[in-house]
Amino acid sequence: MTPSDAIRAAGLRRTPARLTVYTHIQALARPVSHAELQEHPAIAAIDAITLYRTLAALLHGSLLHRVHGIDGTWRYCVQPRGAEGCPGNHAHFLCTTCGAMACLVAQPMPRVDVPTGAVVHGRHFLVHGQCGTCNANPSQPARHGDTA
Amino acid sequence: MTPSDAIRAAGLRRTPARLTVYTHIQALARPVSHAELQEHPAIAAIDAITLYRTLAALLHGSLLHRVHGIDGTWRYCVQPRGAEGCPGNHAHFLCTTCGAMACLVAQPMPRVDVPTGAVVHGRHFLVHGQCGTCNANPSQPARHGDTA
């Protein structure tokens, strides 16, 4: 399914902003923040507020999912269509030096016992530290995307 | 060990603000945010910036530890002296309706495999949803502290 079709299939209008953003995030294939997206020329042309709303729309249409970092920002990643998606099924690694986030797809989310009466809406399992690149070059933080 | 002694033992100056804040957090025995602390009259008298710095000092002295919520705020909780502490050894539950957080002490933090070369500094496992109180009274969000 092309990005264009995916947007329509999700019941959303196919606007240039949504196409650009969705195509971009799909190409990156790792969780990226609002700020990281804005670094790209094609996306920088889109108003910052529109980018927030575009991400919210794609999220609502289940085309993306998002992960919260301990740096206070959300990162967005393509949602495999038909699958449960990131938030419910694996952990993430956040490099606190360069800000890059990686999916730990091999790390399944453990089951949890919550207090009686409580209802679980979601789970976030975040491991933070330093990625291999930043660890190897302490003086030169890696550019976003250098980390696997 | 009294709060006063604990502060000194951590190599910190024993100031009124630190004594008040530490005693208070110790009495609550659950993760509380900066905003929740300010609701208390004794702490409301302390300048908000000073409260941030007091929490940072107690954190640095290993008297407290903090947990990040997906609502973008840190919550602080007493650090059992000598123990590894919350962040490394159990999960937390956050009620997205009333904002209360509870420690899931029975839920140990799972082991994780990170990409080669990466170094782990910490792990956050947060379960979010609705606590029993909020779930029972959808119209009346629970006051902080009502939840176990």
Next chain:
DNA sequence: GCTTTACATGCAAGTGACCTTCAGATAGGG
């Protein structure tokens, strides 16, 4: 007990993520 000084506090101002409002633009059904 008194002095000294390094550290703590309070205030003002700033940053960064994100939301709300509203007028103008546009996708896409009819």
Next chain:
DNA sequence: CCCTATCTGAAGGTCACTTGCATGTAAAGC
């Protein structure tokens, strides 16, 4: 091709948190 629901952009606001600087104070040294 038009009309309307929806999207976009710009301005302005909120909230958590930080920084800089002058004043206040804990506690070490005498």
